[in-house]
Amino acid sequence: MALAQLVYPGAVHTRLHHSLGAYHLMCNAVNELRYKNVDISPEEETAVKAAILLHDIGHGPFSHALEHTLVSGVHHEELSLMIMHEMNDQMDGRLQLALDIFNGNYAKPFLYQLISGQLDVDRMDYLTRDSFFTGVNEGVIGYDRILKMFTVHNDQLMIEEKGIYSVEKFLIARRQMYWQVYLHKAVLAAEKMLVKIVERVKAIYSDDDIRLCTNSPLDYFLGSFNGNMDKESLELFCNMDDDDMMFAIKRWSNHPDIVLSTLCKGILNRRLLKCHLHDNPVNEEALERLKEKVAIQLGISVEEASFLVFSGEAVNTIYTSDDEQILVHFKDGTVKNISQVYNPLIHQTISTPVKKFYICELK
Amino acid sequence: MALAQLVYPGAVHTRLHHSLGAYHLMCNAVNELRYKNVDISPEEETAVKAAILLHDIGHGPFSHALEHTLVSGVHHEELSLMIMHEMNDQMDGRLQLALDIFNGNYAKPFLYQLISGQLDVDRMDYLTRDSFFTGVNEGVIGYDRILKMFTVHNDQLMIEEKGIYSVEKFLIARRQMYWQVYLHKAVLAAEKMLVKIVERVKAIYSDDDIRLCTNSPLDYFLGSFNGNMDKESLELFCNMDDDDMMFAIKRWSNHPDIVLSTLCKGILNRRLLKCHLHDNPVNEEALERLKEKVAIQLGISVEEASFLVFSGEAVNTIYTSDDEQILVHFKDGTVKNISQVYNPLIHQTISTPVKKFYICELK
Amino acid sequence: MALAQLVYPGAVHTRLHHSLGAYHLMCNAVNELRYKNVDISPEEETAVKAAILLHDIGHGPFSHALEHTLVSGVHHEELSLMIMHEMNDQMDGRLQLALDIFNGNYAKPFLYQLISGQLDVDRMDYLTRDSFFTGVNEGVIGYDRILKMFTVHNDQLMIEEKGIYSVEKFLIARRQMYWQVYLHKAVLAAEKMLVKIVERVKAIYSDDDIRLCTNSPLDYFLGSFNGNMDKESLELFCNMDDDDMMFAIKRWSNHPDIVLSTLCKGILNRRLLKCHLHDNPVNEEALERLKEKVAIQLGISVEEASFLVFSGEAVNTIYTSDDEQILVHFKDGTVKNISQVYNPLIHQTISTPVKKFYICELK
């Protein structure tokens, strides 16, 4: 959860925990579906379990927070795929089926949907885990109940009719976790500070500046990396973790660049930028004035101040009915997308405005 | 929870547990409010704690399920009041302040609202407790968070602005518990069977029928009780509990009246009436035909069959904005009723249709 | 847990819960053993699960507390067997294998040992459950860990060497639950009062005394039952439950026999006899003087007073190395009884004096 622990101190759980948890739920899901006479071969079972264990392996330091900043232009799922391909080569093709399922190129779509869909075991694990470790019990969901409501028709993963209330709860819990945790304004501020740190280092990077250099793979991605993720780059990427980043932040907190040191000290001493959330876009003029104020205050340029005063959009992508669906299988045999089911709360949750506008500024 | 354990076997918790739990939450609520400089004297503290301990003392056997059937025309809160008055007499008036608060006749309305309001400790305890013991974790609420969001202005209990998401969760959890637990169709069937048992015994009661007599205070309320709850009646009422009722049901399961024995055996052997829930009122003609079928099947009159085939309304009284309110205290000092706050899920939850129509029939 | 709820109000869990819990552990145990290549056929699996579901079915009202009093001379395991035989007849012999296992007459002793042995799933469930519902967390054991340490050699259930600490914990937890819960002096007093109530009713029973009669199967076992548990008696026995007993106690609390009414009112109003536990046998003379005092106080005979003042032994049967054993399977292939394993705490726990002497008296 990147820096959520600055707000929710209990949130120190790791990606390893999440992967094991999602794997555990996948084991249960496979058992449930087999119990309902869904045909899953031993090879498919192994493959879908391998795929869920590896689904997040492409995450770098501080995962989502730095996803498009540290290695720009490469989505973590692409990285997961590259790493799985590499592993597949080393394992003489024994990961091929897992890869096919993970890519969505397998004849039984429900296996893919268990890994990555509106009701996948990934989401079920992280909602449960994050709400447990933050103590925000608005995020508690009935994952065991949802698993028991799973069914497969025409090779599509569906939910039985009597599971609608559990899905309702799931969608609402996700929405609540977004606003209370993932997009909590102090969490948002801390994670945007991380982004700005990386952006600032990239902006002032020079091989001659020994004080920016950390002697870790970070140096490569901040400096000479040209956007082409070849095999050597991938290996360096795999060797980076949160420790490198925290080490770097400690080191940079003494750098003479005032923008960089201010951001790094802010993270280390938990002096976060002040963050406001609004329903409407930020007034650009007001933002400009804030930047000017900070520029004068710190004796830096307005452009430099824009690392300490900035705005953006926080999007709560709960459910996009276009591409992904939750299908409901009714007792009478019919199948409907959940957006067609008459349930006011689900409708409302699905159609609720999902975008807020934030502004962060130096206190 | 009356007979919910026939569906959720874990739901064996008792009214004592609930009273102690609500008392515990009240202790926390008093501490929180004092911490925010709300003035609560030691006498008021004792009184409000006594009141919450006693708030449900007027419940008879199987509480809500038999509330208006066993002792018709007397609401359980009236009975609680009668018992508290009686106790107050025995305690030389030391319960007077608790009684004033419980009656809503005290100068600090927030003390009453802690006991009986939209966000009282009673509801917070039973939602938490019932969801724990049924395992329906859709009902989990953040009671500790809500307590921390309590505030008092103009002697009214309010919730701080940043507690809105917790209230949203609370309202939705209540709604989910109604449809998944309190109004679950098998729970509903079992509880209506209890009602029909009592109604049938009253209909055929005769002092001469030794097989109806149980040698417990039940006999009085089924037979000669005239609706006037005097001191003697109250004492008999206090001596009745679930054990008497279950004992009676076992006894009546061998009674020659086929309606009565069918209902009693149904409860004992968990052969419940079949229950259907509909959004629209039941078709009276269809109902009549069902009754006729059962009458022929069991060799009884249609009137008798109406104890085994019947319809009614299940009402989910989540929030009635008219009489009770959840007030929100905003940072800028303004106060709004929660129905005025812009939050689509709360709006939806509050305005969701709350009534369903059920039909129960002999399988 | 009979009347333990008078001391631990949370302890309202039922025999149904325990049976389902033990069944659940049995399912896990079968899975674990199969995973270790222990041969268990589908028929054996079904039988051992049926046997654990039914293992306690012979318990009457208030189970252990009234076991040898209400139906004297018949152990609850005999009654379970009788009922299972009856069910087997009705089920055309489909319970035969379950019966063979339950009787210890089956070629694979480990199946029996899972149901009834020093480390069976019965004990594992009740320790876990009782410590959860009482809140006495000294009784928490690592049941899932113990299950994972199960192994089978020469058809005997054993524990792997590295499970020794978990067994140590299990034995100590049992010991702690005995002294803190099962033999807690107020629990002991309440349960002995139940025994004395039944003994007193039997002593003064007369068909003419309508005030003793409850119109339930209790009447038969308190009166004309001659010790021969034939088929009719067994059916009556099966129709008795805690409700009948509590109903009877409420009825008898108004009986003119002062001994009986005193005991019954004591249970109902939680005015328990005072109980003392001693390491040495009770001084008989002192006991006699206490009886005389109570006899004078209540105007009853000394013999009658002996229902209100009495002594006895409380035995904590943790581990008797003679008949039952915990076998440990060492990595080097050797097998030892746990009493031969060098572990000071296990030795001490096994050899600790297990008997205390109690005296109960009217306060």
Add this chain to the structure above:
Amino acid sequence: MALAQLVYPGAVHTRLHHSLGAYHLMCNAVNELRYKNVDISPEEETAVKAAILLHDIGHGPFSHALEHTLVSGVHHEELSLMIMHEMNDQMDGRLQLALDIFNGNYAKPFLYQLISGQLDVDRMDYLTRDSFFTGVNEGVIGYDRILKMFTVHNDQLMIEEKGIYSVEKFLIARRQMYWQVYLHKAVLAAEKMLVKIVERVKAIYSDDDIRLCTNSPLDYFLGSFNGNMDKESLELFCNMDDDDMMFAIKRWSNHPDIVLSTLCKGILNRRLLKCHLHDNPVNEEALERLKEKVAIQLGISVEEASFLVFSGEAVNTIYTSDDEQILVHFKDGTVKNISQVYNPLIHQTISTPVKKFYICELK
């Protein structure tokens, strides 16, 4: 818990969690004691809470594991004291009372005993927390019960007589956590590898070797630190954390020194030394032969091999009756040290041999 997460993946909880937890228990302890009329002034309350919050502040990277290696000759409690003195200066003496209590120089010894004694809130928190996060529920203790059994006589912290079983449980739980977690052989191996890494770096340290240098305060303590913890050293010490150490291990895993890189890669890739625990001291000759074998295998000297093959003692310091005591206050007013109380399990636990001998070797 240093590197216990290599064995128990859940054990990622931090010192911050522990400090907040111990603080929470201290709040409860103060409330309980006041409820029993123990005089604790508001100033004392603040001081004892400050002291428990700060009691572990002197821990460096990987706490106990590197305590006497990284900064040799300085105990973490001395460091805590130094830091508290420094803070006290900055706070104009407002920590003085906390310091006096923490030093054991205050007129009410029980306040010190709550922080550091046989039954202090420190131990109660870490046993509870560690058993929760490892899942080793043998370590579960009844901390809330123990707190309720606290009493103070003659200004000494004592336990009430009826709390003896809870103390028994506490002592046994500690013992079990030592052997199952803290001294688990793989945990031991990992933590000793950490020690050997630091020792190896110190042995080969040279300012000229840029590949050993990490650009963090570690460099100072591995190199020029002379054992004198002055103000500047203390500040550097405070700036070191686990991240620095993990960063260094990653860096050193590529160092040409084969001993160092072997140990570092071992930690990073979880290829731990093989560890054996024995009741008797290790045979020195056998150990020497193991070293020679590894020396030949890796082409290093026997002296160098002794970083990869070594022996030592693992001590489980449960209870030393000499210096610290658990005092029991009996109902009759007498006070006894718990070692004088007749309880076989406590006696056995206290007198159980507490030392094992380990040998670690390269696999």
